[in-house]
Amino acid sequence: MPRSAIQQSEVAPGAELEALIGPSRLPAVGTTVFTVMSQLAAQHGAVNLGQGFPDWDCAPALKALVAEAIDAGHNQYAPMAGVPALRTRLAAMQQGLYGHTYDADREITITAGATQAIMTAILALVRPGDEVIVFEPVYDSYEPSIVLAGGTPVPVVLEAATGYRIDWAAVRARLSPRTRMIVLNFPHNPTGVTLRADDLVELEALVACHDLLLLSDEVYEHIVFDGRPHLSLARSPRLARRTLVVSSFGKTLHATGWKIGYCCAPAPLTAEFRKVHQFMVFAVNTPLQHALARYLEDPAPYLGLSAFYQAKRDRFVAGLAATRLRPLPCAGTYFVLADYAAVSDEPDRLFAERLVREHGVAAIPISAFCTKPGPERLIRFCFAKGESTLQRALDRLAHL
Ligand code: PMP
Numbered sequence: 001m002p003r004s005a006i007q008q009s010e011v012a013p014g015a016e017l018e019a020l021i022g023p024s025r026l027p028a029v030g031t032t033v034f035t036v037m038s039q040l041a042a043q044h045g046a047v048n049l050g051q052g053f054p055d056w057d058c059a060p061a062l063k064a065l066v067a068e069a070i071d072a073g074h075n076q077y078a079p080m081a082g083v084p085a086l087r088t089r090l091a092a093m094q095q096g097l098y099g100h101t102y103d104a105d106r107e108i109t110i111t112a113g114a115t116q117a118i119m120t121a122i123l124a125l126v127r128p129g130d131e132v133i134v135f136e137p138v139y140d141s142y143e144p145s146i147v148l149a150g151g152t153p154v155p156v157v158l159e160a161a162t163g164y165r166i167d168w169a170a171v172r173a174r175l176s177p178r179t180r181m182i183v184l185n186f187p188h189n190p191t192g193v194t195l196r197a198d199d200l201v202e203l204e205a206l207v208a209c210h211d212l213l214l215l216s217d218e219v220y221e222h223i224v225f226d227g228r229p230h231l232s233l234a235r236s237p238r239l240a241r242r243t244l245v246v247s248s249f250g251k252t253l254h255a256t257g258w259k260i261g262y263c264c265a266p267a268p269l270t271a272e273f274r275k276v277h278q279f280m281v282f283a284v285n286t287p288l289q290h291a292l293a294r295y296l297e298d299p300a301p302y303l304g305l306s307a308f309y310q311a312k313r314d315r316f317v318a319g320l321a322a323t324r325l326r327p328l329p330c331a332g333t334y335f336v337l338a339d340y341a342a343v344s345d346e347p348d349r350l351f352a353e354r355l356v357r358e359h360g361v362a363a364i365p366i367s368a369f370c371t372k373p374g375p376e377r378l379i380r381f382c383f384a385k386g387e388s389t390l391q392r393a394l395d396r397l398a399h400l
């Protein structure tokens with residue numbers, strides 16, 4: 001609307017501002033499903049197995065280290081790329097876990113959570129007109145990040161019927177001269193699928209023939225079950241040289257509220273990443289970084305995480321046997337999908353809303369991760385909860 005058309009005295013309050021704002025940069029975005037379901041859970045006093053966060057506190061030793069860092073005066077800006085001790089610690093971890101040497105000064109950046117790292121990587125490297133392949137069901141922050149960069153998300157569907165494995169022929173079919181990047185997220189939220197060795201081989205073959213960047217969201221890297229290793233893209237030299245690996249301390253250290261993550265990438269990619277990072281946040285919470293650097297000297301907390309969550313998965317999945325919900329296999333993450341077709345034919349959003357209101361259990365409808373919902377009747381449960389919380393949920397689900 002031309003500016004002259006806005007007559008202050010004639011328009012309803014807010015309408016003038018709407019005209020000023022014009023078309024939204026993110027027209028499809030509303031409040032995230034995680035926020036909506038957590039609010040509904042609180043409203044109805046439901047057991048919240050929706051949004052992914054543990055319902056216990058992080059380690060007392062970690063909190064004590066934060067207090068020490070604050071007392072020691074680590075309270076001013078951290079260096080833009082992150083506190084050197086933490087970057088050095090992460091370089092050693094990446095080397096020990098995945099055999100890849102990242103230069104702590106030039107290839108590791110500490111971020112305000114994985115969400116910021118993902119947005120920063122995409123804004124830094126995706127140009128207007130570029131296409132970016134994502135796998136659906138897809139974590140909700142990728143597509144808005146791509147759209148803000150002026151790119152186009154190109155979804156490749158992971159099919160329930162094939163256990164949500166990547167169909168590499170489908171990936172190849174979606175490549176175009178404009179494909180700039182593939183975003184991967186394994187262990188995968190919400191399906192719990194992990195990468196297998198042949199996936200890395202397929203990906204290596206693909207990038208050998210196509211000039212592609214890879215963004216690998218590995219926030220659940222330490223939650224992988226049944227003795228399988230986590231296949232970080234950093235394990236493959238041919239992939240690591242074009243990959244930004246993103247992770248987060250939120251999941252690994254039971255501190256999702258701290259919002260500290262990191263991005264490991266070859267120096268030229270990191271240089272571009274930091275150009276955006278330094279004007280998006282400049283630097284990240286200083287005392288927490290000092291505390292994390294010291295806490296991570298002991299690998300036990302992250303090395304023990306898979307066994308810790310595997311026991312929870314097993315107990316929760318065994319408990320579901322007494323309900324009419326059918327869990328799908330879960331190889332990693334702290335989420336499990338459950339099929340409710342035996343209970344209801346409703347679309348998953350309606351079912352999830354009714355589950356909170358009438359049965360007092362919150363879950364996430366899988367359609368929230370999809371542009372075109374499939375025929376499956378699936379909801380996602382988060383089992384990062386104490387035993388009594390999980391038992392209360394199972395007791396309620398048994399009445400479905
Ligand atoms: N990626 C995935 C797949 C996630 O599930 C989450 C949040 N749980 C994030 C990124 C965001 O991590 P952070 O809270 O560190 O921003």
Ligand code: GLN
Nearest residue numbers: 032034035050051052189
């Ligand atoms: N990643 C968390 C989940 O998948 C939620 C994070 C958020 O609320 N944005 O449940």
